[in-house]
Amino acid sequence: LASRMFHPEPTVVRVGNHEIGNGSATVIAGPCSVESREQIIQVAAQLKEFGAHMLRGGAFKPRTSPYAFQGLGETGLQYLAEASELTGLPIVSEIMDPSDVPVASEYIQVIQIGARNMQNYPLLKAVGRLTKPILLKRGLTATIDEWLLAAEYILHEGNANVILCERAIRTFNNSRTRNTLDLSAIPVIKDLSHLPIIIDPSHGTGVARYVPSMSLASLAAGADGLILEVHPTPDQAVSDGAQSLTPSEFNLLMRQVHHYHAAT
Numbered sequence: 001l002a003s004r005m006f007h008p009e010p011t012v013v014r015v016g017n018h019e020i021g022n023g024s025a026t027v028i029a030g031p032c033s034v035e036s037r038e039q040i041i042q043v044a045a046q047l048k049e050f051g052a053h054m055l056r057g058g059a060f061k062p063r064t065s066p067y068a069f070q071g072l073g074e075t076g077l078q079y080l081a082e083a084s085e086l087t088g089l090p091i092v093s094e095i096m097d098p099s100d101v102p103v104a105s106e107y108i109q110v111i112q113i114g115a116r117n118m119q120n121y122p123l124l125k126a127v128g129r130l131t132k133p134i135l136l137k138r139g140l141t142a143t144i145d146e147w148l149l150a151a152e153y154i155l156h157e158g159n160a161n162v163i164l165c166e167r168a169i170r171t172f173n174n175s176r177t178r179n180t181l182d183l184s185a186i187p188v189i190k191d192l193s194h195l196p197i198i199i200d201p202s203h204g205t206g207v208a209r210y211v212p213s214m215s216l217a218s219l220a221a222g223a224d225g226l227i228l229e230v231h232p233t234p235d236q237a238v239s240d241g242a243q244s245l246t247p248s249e250f251n252l253l254m255r256q257v258h259h260y261h262a263a264t
């Protein structure tokens with residue numbers, strides 16, 4: 001079902017009146033974690049002003065350590081919903097457990113399946129039974145075929161609205177970057193599948209100053225959009241501060257994205 005062979009036309013995923021995969025670049029931005037009501041509302045207003053199409057923010061956080069901040073849970077989703085109401089930006093947020101599907105359905109417009117859960121089959125089946133768009137991140141060590149088969153689980157349950165997200169894979173990178181961003185996944189996915197693909201250069205590099213170049217490279221390679229971590233004060237972020245852009249850095253990158261699109 002994910003294959004281009006049986007579905008030659010590119011899939012366009014609709015979120016409200018926005019289209020992902022229609023030839024223009026979709027930009028999703030926001031903090032790694034929802035930290036407080038003020039934080040998310042403040043950053044959402046800036047992101048809207050600078051041209052983001054959707055707001056991201058984690059309420060259920062898949063942290064490497066059980067002692068690290070685990071997210072605000074449903075309270076975080078309520079703050080996101082409030083930020084969405086104020087700005088009109090649809091919400092992209094992760095869930096990790098099939099039992100979170102009902103609460104997610106209430107507050108989230110695009111459900112993110114994180115890298116660590118790409119092969120959480122009960123979760124894939126549960127979101128496959130929805131009609132809501134699903135952002136499926138590539139697993140940390142997943143091959144492209146494993147990733148497409150994970151998408152197949154969602155499609156097979158009847159949900160056609162799958163957006164793939166390359167967020168880099170584990171290689172022998174020597175702590176200079178967090179992961180190795182596989183930009184070649186873009187043309188390969190375009191060859192094999194009709195599903196839209198967006199890139200996450202924030203988790204992809206782990207370093208904020210590498211995010212702009214990798215964002216533009218992603219678009220040059222044919223990506224349908226970007227998901228970017230942006231925090232009002234990255235050095236105070238409870239998670240992923242090192243890879244988060246400030247709102248003004250995001251604004252600068254948005255101008256470059258627009259230049260790029262005007263030039264092509």
Ligand code: PEP
Pocket residue numbers: 032058062113114115116137167200203
């Ligand atoms: C995130 O988007 O904050 C996240 C945890 O991403 P990933 O699953 O790609 O690590």
Ligand code: MN
Pocket residue numbers: 032033203229239240
């Ligand atoms: Mn993050």
